[in-house]
Amino acid sequence: MAAEVRQRKPEKGGEVQPVKDEDKAIVAAPVPEEVKDHRSDGQKLRDRWRATKAWCHKHPEVPLMLVTLCIALYAIKYFASPPTTPKVFDKKSLSLYNGQKNAPYYLAIMGEVFDVTKGKKHYAEDKGYGFFVGRDASRAFITGDFKGDLDDKVTDFDEQQCKSLLEWRDFYRKTYPFKGRLDGPFYNAQGQPLKALQRVEEKAKKAKSHEELRREQEARWPSCNVRWTEADGGSVWCDDGQYPRKITTSLPDGKPTARCACFKDVGWSDVRQIYKGCHPEATHCKVLDEQPPPGADSGEGTEAGLARVKKAQAGATAQQA
Ligand code: HEM
Secondary structure, X not given: OOOOOOOOOOOOOOOOOOOOHHHHHHHHOOXXXXXXXXXXXHHHHHHHHHHHHHHHHHOOHHHHHHHHHHHHHHHHHHHHOOOOOOOEEOHHHHHOOEOHHHOOEEEEEOOEEEEOHHHHHHHOOOOOOHHHOOOEOHHHHHHOOOOOOOOOXXXXXXXXXXXXXXXXXXXXXXXXXXXXXXXXXXEOOOOOEOHHHHHHHHHHHHHHHHHHHHHHXXXXXXXXXXXEEOOOEEEEEOOOOOEEEEEEEOOOOOOOEEEEEEEOOOOOEOOXXXXXXXXXXXXXXXXOOOOOOOOOOOOOOOHHHHHHHHHHHHHHHHHHO
């Protein structure tokens, strides 16, 4: 495409300049073949890389200087602000962070101290949770006794309570700035974790894995609907034409627990019992007692077993007649 020669812009206050002949000549002049770049983009990149490498070979001191500079900058940054160890509070120093005389509001949970000033609508002295401020009241977080349990004694907590306590700590970790550790049952005066902390964490871990197992069992053997009224007593039933059976499951180091589960097939066994007085094919059963119905002998329930139950029930009806 032919290059176009535009009129020159007028100089300040001047008139529009006509295009000069020598300008036309510049544009019209062909680009010399050696000036044109016929290389592909990839080739250009490779050439540039080769040129840089050649330059580095010629000046070997420069890359070395750059590496030294980076190390020096990192060292300056590191020594200017070394990784800090958390501040350790004792009971008295923590109690001073109570919102009085413009002090911030701090509280501790499981020996971790948080600045809860941004939540002062809950923690100010005259608000609902002001009693948590300036102390570690881990126990009250679980028992809900906001008078007698405002302390950090949790050794008697069971696995589930330990798990709930850790959930409260997670809430504070996520919501409020961490300020340090409290010298007490969970951390020592140097801020190092103590056995009591480890024990709570281990118990909570167990509760978590038991919960997962329970969820797995529930997914595998879904629970029946259950109802109890004073007039009618208990009853269990399944939707979608499934059959209620009493099963007994247990968790590692836990007691076996019985519950009603729904099964798609009509079978039964010692560990999958039919509710007493309930027909094996019924989808709705009254809970009379814990024994399997007559004829529901041990071993997997089968069509033959079902026939036996029907026969036994038919016999009983005939006798009554
Ligand atoms: C063990 C029992 C309980 C404990 C330890 C507890 C603890 C707390 C704490 C620490 C807060 C402030 C959370 C924050 O920093 O944002 C809070 C807020 C709140 N709690 Fe409780 N609570 C308990 C039971 C209850 C119950 C039974 C109710 C209701 C009947 C309740 C209703 C509330 C409400 C409405 C808020 C404010 C939520 C908001 O404005 O964001 N709490 N609770």
